[in-house]
Amino acid sequence: MTGLAVAMDLAAVGYFAGFLFLVTRRETVPGGEGGRTVAMILIAVSLALLSVPLWSLP
Numbered sequence: 705m706t707g708l709a710v711a712m713d714l715a716a717v718g719y720f721a722g723f724l725f726l727v728t729r730r731e732t733v734p735g736g737e738g739g740r741t742v743a744m745i746l747i748a749v750s751l752a753l754l755s756v757p758l759w760s761l762p
Contacts, residue, residue: 709758712751719748 723744 705758705761709755712755712758716748716751716755719744719751723748 723741726741726744
């Protein structure tokens with residue numbers, strides 16, 4: 705189960721990095737993509753929180 709927890713944490717870090725990239729780029733964001741950054745951060749947080757119980761399993 706530790707491998708699954710590591711994979712989930714790595715995916716969460718990837719989503720968070722994508723979120724930071726989208727937030728820090730200087731281009732204008734079209735109106736239809738406003739929820740994309742929010743979705744990315746919510747997915748990252750949920751993956752990180754879901755992996756917490758897996759760390760305590762043998």
